[in-house]
Amino acid sequence: MSPTAPPAALVFENVRLFDPEAQTIAPGRLLLRDGRIAGRDTPGAEGAPEGGVTVDGGGAILSPGFVDMRVAIGEPGFEYRETIASCARAAAAGGVTTIGVLPNSRPAIDDPSLVRLLRSRGEETGLVTILPYGALTKGCDGEEMAELAMLREAGAIAFTDGTRAIADTKRMRQLLAYARGIGAIVVQHPEDPSLARGGCATAGPLATTLGLPQIPAAAEAILIARDIRLAEMTGARLHFSHVSTGEGLDLIRAAKMRGLAITCDTAPPYFALNEEEIRDYRTYAKLSPPLRCEADRLAVCAALADGTIDAIASDHTPWDADDKRLPFAQAAAGGTGLVTLLGVTLERVTAGDITLERALHLLTAGPAHLFGVAAGSLAQGQPGDLCLFDPEAEWTVHARELPGRAQNTPFDRRTLRGRVLGTWKAGLRVFEGAAS
Numbered sequence: 332m333s334p335t336a337p338p339a340a341l342v343f344e345n346v347r348l349f350d351p352e353a354q355t356i357a358p359g360r361l362l363l364r365d366g367r368i369a370g371r372d373t374p375g376a377e378g379a380p381e382g383g384v385t386v387d388g389g390g391a392i393l394s395p396g397f398v399d400m401r402v403a404i405g406e407p408g409f410e411y412r413e414t415i416a417s418c419a420r421a422a423a424a425g426g427v428t429t430i431g432v433l434p435n436s437r438p439a440i441d442d443p444s445l446v447r448l449l450r451s452r453g454e455e456t457g458l459v460t461i462l463p464y465g466a467l468t469k470g471c472d473g474e475e476m477a478e479l480a481m482l483r484e485a486g487a488i489a490f491t492d493g494t495r496a497i498a499d500t501k502r503m504r505q506l507l508a509y510a511r512g513i514g515a516i517v518v519q520h521p522e523d524p525s526l527a528r529g530g531c532a533t534a535g536p537l538a539t540t541l542g543l544p545q546i547p548a549a550a551e552a553i554l555i556a557r558d559i560r561l562a563e564m565t566g567a568r569l570h571f572s573h574v575s576t577g578e579g580l581d582l583i584r585a586a587k588m589r590g591l592a593i594t595c596d597t598a599p600p601y602f603a604l605n606e607e608e609i610r611d612y613r614t615y616a617k618l619s620p621p622l623r624c625e626a627d628r629l630a631v632c633a634a635l636a637d638g639t640i641d642a643i644a645s646d647h648t649p650w651d652a653d654d655k656r657l658p659f660a661q662a663a664a665g666g667t668g669l670v671t672l673l674g675v676t677l678e679r680v681t682a683g684d685i686t687l688e689r690a691l692h693l694l695t696a697g698p699a700h701l702f703g704v705a706a707g708s709l710a711q712g713q714p715g716d717l718c719l720f721d722p723e724a725e726w727t728v729h730a731r732e733l734p735g736r737a738q739n740t741p742f743d744r745r746t747l748r749g750r751v752l753g754t755w756k757a758g759l760r761v762f763e764g765a766a767s
Contacts, residue, residue: 335457337366337715337758340383346393346719350709351696354688361393363715366758370711388719391752394691396428396716398707399672400462400596400698401572401644403493403665405737407445408437413649413737415449418669419458421647421735423762425669426718426751429699429706430459431644434466435493441466441477443485450486458761460716462488462704467506467517473497476506480513488702489570491518494619494665496554498524503558507567516568516702519558521579522620526550531660533621537606544660546621552578559586559593570701571595573646575620577630584639594701595639598646599668599675600741602631602684608741612659615730616741618646619664632684635693642698643690645672649737666741670733674747677722681748687722715758724750 341363348359348371362369399422405412422430432449434440440449446463453461465487466477472495479490490510496519497503510517530546532538538545555571559582562569574580574595586593600618605625608616616622634640648665655662668675676694680687699707706716730743754762 338384346388349394363758391721395695395707397694398429398698399427400431402430402647417736419456421669422459423754424734428716433493434464435471439466439471446485467492489516496520507565511567518570521571523550523554551576555579568592573598575601576627580634594641596642596644614655614662643693650739674749677749717755719753
């Protein structure tokens with residue numbers, strides 16, 4: 332039977348500690364007491380305190396647990412896709428200990444009681460901290476403003492309509508102005524709804540050859556440009572999710588240089604895959620936004636390196652197999668990503684686009700700082716949420732064999748480097764992976 336409480340003292344030895352604040356990796360030891368970080372010291376120091384437990388890391392990297400700020404869960408309303416419990420298992424297997432959960436469930440997270448319920452359900456799993464987003468509009472339907480102040484008081488970390496962009500410009504300005512007044516962040520899906528309506532692939536020669544309804548890549552930049560201007564008018568904090576085009580990133584980069592409170596994240600498919608993945612009408616590669624051309628993929632890689640992108644989020648979107656076993660245009664858009672988050676991100680390290688320290692920062696302190704979350708840190712007093720991983724160990728992704736209920740990964744049959752060996756939540760081991 333698994334223990335239900337962490338040991339009074341826990342020492343990690345023979346590890347390389349990743350410090351997100353300093354962005355350094357160095358040999359060291361980490362001490363936890365009662366599930367919280369108590370301190371660090373150098374290799375070869377005295378063993379565990381009396382009654383404590385020692386973990387030999389075998390030279391692997393010990394990092395704060397990953398903070399994934401864009402996760403969809405089927406529950407409530409779509410439990411056949413994914414439940415809180417199955418999502419938590421997938422998160423633990425991926426080294427993820429904190430997740431930001433999108434509000435476009437059924438019912439939408441537009442009621443303070445649902446925010447509190449999701450937070451408590453996450454605690455009940457013992458595997459993951461759930462930080463819900465509040466719906467920006469009631470029902471995430473883009474019309475009437477939700478009770479943002481009440482949702483924020485209940486624990487919503489920011490506000491978004493998930494995969495739906497706010498189409499009406501005047502309404503978006505009002506939402507940003509109100510959010511500014513209560514000190515909240517608005518998170519936008521950057522895609523002009525009218526240009527994207529009915530489309531399923533990035534406009535261009537490939538989509539034309541395949542006969543698929545098209546979405547111009549410029550749909551992203553058009554909405555980003557509009558909303559940056561609105562954020563400038565209102566003074567609001569605005570965050571763009573899963574940015575996927577060079578043009579969109581150029582706009583965000585320029586806005587940051589002007590000192591505006593604009594931030595963004597991207598997801599692994601947009602720096603690891605391009606539109607060629609859909610050539611065989613492969614619905615596991617149907618995403619929202621759709622996969623882009625190779626030039627855009629390279630632009631995302633460059634933006635990871637130069638600081639334009641503030642965080643990497645999995646964009647975990649679970650679907651049942653029947654939702655994907657449809658003609659490409661009718662199939663559901665989205666892919667799972669919790670288990671593959673680390674391995675796909677480390678591909679950019681192997682390719683030389685970013686350093687290992689930069690990659691890990693984008694998975695830990697980067698997203699935690701964006702939303703003011705007490706996670707992604709090895710600072711004394713912080714929760715003992717940790718991930719031990721071997722950055723050199725290879726493994727192959729196999730759909731239908733992944734932890735969790737949903738298996739719709741765009742990385743099926745891809746060999747990744749970076750294996751999670753163990754995950755700890757508040758000092759308690761919640762996942763044990765096989766060594767290479």
